[in-house]
Each structure stands twice: as C-alpha cells, then as structure tokens.
Amino acid sequence: MDSKELARLKDHLDRANFEVISPSIPFVLEGPDLLVRHGQRALIVFIPRKSEQSAPSLLAGRISGSLLAYPSYVEAVINISEPDSSHFALGLDGLVPVTTSTTDLMRFASRRTERKSSQSNDLRRIKQLHMRRVGRITEASETRGAISLKATSSEVAFQMSANLRARNKGDRALFGVRAAQTQEGLRLALTSARSARRAAVEVTHASYSSLYQLDNAVPYPTTNTVDKGLWADDMISEGREYALWFALVHALPKANR
C-alpha cells in the first residue's frame, strides 16, 4: 500500500467517525501503520509492505515488537485490501486477526469483543519479562556508553553469524547488515550506503520474529534466550534510540539456530 492509499483508508475511517492517526511512540522504531479508536476500543492496524509480502516474518516481527510496546488493551489487526494478497493472508492466519477490506476493518473495530483473560495474562507476563530485558539493556548501554554489552560468548557470536548466513543463502549480509566475528564478539556493520535506520528497522523486526512467535495476537517467546550484546558502531552513530533497539538482536535463541 502506498502513501496515497493509506491516506484514502484514513479518510474513509475518519468519515465513518473512527478516530484515526498514523501513530508513533519512541519504544518502536517502526510500528503500526494506523491507530484506530472507536469508543473504548483501540486497534493497531498493520498493512503489509512490499518488503514484508516477500518476507512475512518481518511483518510478524513488526507486530510482535509493537504489541510489546503498546498497552495491552490495544488490539492488533492486519488489514489487506489488495485482492491478490489472499495467499499472503493465509500464511498469517492465527497470528492476529486479518481483515480484508476497509468495510471489514470498520466492522471489526465496531465489534464488542474482549481478549480472553488467559491471553491478557500471558501478554502481561511476557511484557513484564520484555521490559525487564529492555531495562537491563538500557542501563548497560547508558552506564557504559551506547551499546557496550560485548558479546563475550563466542558461541553466541557463532550462532548469530550462522543464522545470518542461513537466512541469506551463504551471503553473510542480511538486510544490509554484515556480521563479522572478532575477538570481542560479533561486530555488525552496514554493507552499503543504505540508511542505517532502515537496516536497524529490518534487523530489529527479523530478530523480534525469531524471538517471539505470534499466536492469537500474543507474542510468545520462542525459547530461552541469552543476554549477550553485539556491536553496531555504524548504527550507534545514528542515535542512542536505534542502538537500544538494535541491541535487542543480542538475545538470540540458545538452541536450534
């Protein structure tokens, strides 16, 4: 969906008396496309981008990251309006609700449904763990300067680089980021003139999708994770905020990667 179509969708919702904005909060590098409110119900709406249609895990990562940062009373929904994307929709079934047109989205937003209490409890528990991890990363990055949690475990570094290789068919570059193993751990660098922000966004979404598996709009942690850091000098120069979120890449699953 391009920006004109997004503007049209916003306009439709607006005229039907839905409160609608393009949201932005500091804890998410790139989050939902829309925040829609109808009465007491608030929805974060995700519209798959072209890059996400070829790599749905990026979308799943974007949604997981957003669900962890937005309040637990906010519900996530994917809206797909292009007719040829039904196949894509199938792959996302069960992750979060999917609506297939503007009317469908409005109907969904007007419905009175509540999350099951078991789902809410799960989400709250997961948010707690996530925020504790974010707190630790922030503290380490602020007290030692940017991201200085070095990846001291060579095992983790190796897993990271194996992961990058596997995903990119032998090439060590993933989403414009190159991983190089050094004595201190894994050093990440940008491969081209590509924007650091874009690279940070994609790597963050990719790592969210390997850390969390979406099931009925709850991002469940995939496995025990290890808290080890990575170096990302190029991105640190873009600002602490990106560095912080980029640091989430640190926590790779221990096994099966």
Added chain:
Amino acid sequence: MKRAEVVKTFRMLLGAYPGLPAAEITRITDEFNELLRVASVSPQRRRMLLEVVHACRALESTLDVMLGHFGIVLSDKDKSLGKSLNIFNSSAVVGPGKLVDRIDSHAKARYQDLVTKVRNNMMHRAGAYPHTENDLDGFMSVIHAWLSHLMALT
C-alpha cells in the same frame, strides 16, 4: 520521529485506557491539545517554555490519574513529579488492573535527572529557558520515553 505524532498517539492511547474517569481524560487531552497548538507562539523561547509547561502538566496529570485508577491517592501537598515517580518505582503500582511491573530504578533516576530537575529549574528560576531547539528536543524525548514506558508496562 515528529513530536506532534507522538503527542497525538499518547492522546489517543490515554483516551482508550479502560477505566479512567472521562472528566480527567478530557482535562489531560486538553493539555495535549495545547501542546500541539503552541507551535505558532513567538518569540521562540516563550514557545519553548510553554511546550515544557504543557508537556509537564500532561505528564504529571497522567501519572496522577493512573495512580488514582490504581487506588493510590496523594494529598495535594504530596503531589509532585518526584513523589509520583517514587510510587511508580514501588510495587504499589504492580498487579491485576495495574501495571505489569514497576519503573526500574535506573529509568527512575534518568527521569528524575532529565525531567524533574530540569522542569523545577525552569519553573522557578528567572531567565531559565531551553537554550535551543535541540535542548527542547532532548527534554521532550525523555518525557515521551517516560510516557512510552508507562504504556509498555500497561
């Protein structure tokens, strides 16, 4: 990240927060609206000071209404950013219908240093203004982080 977009996001999230009294929400929403409206005020330093004032009042009232919702009521003489922050750093704000966790001590110290102290200085000292747009950006980004932190813990 544009400041106005962030403000609009908080305004809407707060409006949908289950169980908060409507009158309080209206009051805080109005503060956020004022924050969005001061863009045209001149001279620049007056506008920047006004932004600080409205942002701090919105933040303080948000903290206050959330505490009230959690059944924690502060007497007027006890109301202050610092005192609210201390409570948000305690287990009193954690539990069903409350937050998933308290604000950690490191974040608390950061908010204390970068928001509370700066705000107090600007409110009480003649001639104290944000020096540049960068100063204001930095200050606002911490206020936004503080509000974001609360949303992520909700």
